[in-house]
Amino acid sequence: LPQAFPLPSLPRKQPTVLVVCGPAQNGAIGLVCARHLRIFDYEPTIFYPKRSPDPLYRDFTTQCEKMDIPFLSYLPTEVQLINDAYNAVVDAVLGAEAEMGEGREPCAAILATLKHIRIPIVSLDVPSG
Secondary structure, eight states: OOOOOOGGGSOSSSOEEEEEEOSSHHHHHHHHHHHHHHHTTOEEEEEOSSOOOOHHHHHHHHHHHHTTOOEESSOOSOHHHHHHHOSEEEEESOOTTOOGGGGOTTHHHHHHHHTTOOSOEEESSTTTO
16 A cells, blocks of 8 residues: 655664666656755665666766765565665656556566565655555
């Protein structure tokens, strides 16, 4: 069931958040979300497997890198590793601009993994959420 929860409800002992970004606009919003999480003393990590060539999106990526936000080179398929390492996942995979055919790789594998996550998932938009 979808529900809202305030970020301050995440435990401060380990305020880690995995931000999973897709290739389009929703992924760019995920990058901006990661920047804001860092500003508010959370510890975001970004998984952004299919980077957009758009200059604005590249700028967002550069800003995150300069803020020392780590990027994962792969998403663990062992869901327990994600559940143990993070307190929440931000789903920025597919947004309203997504077309029906966008359930292809790498998005399909990412969404299949996210279905088994036990920690809270915050979806930025409905299509993948």
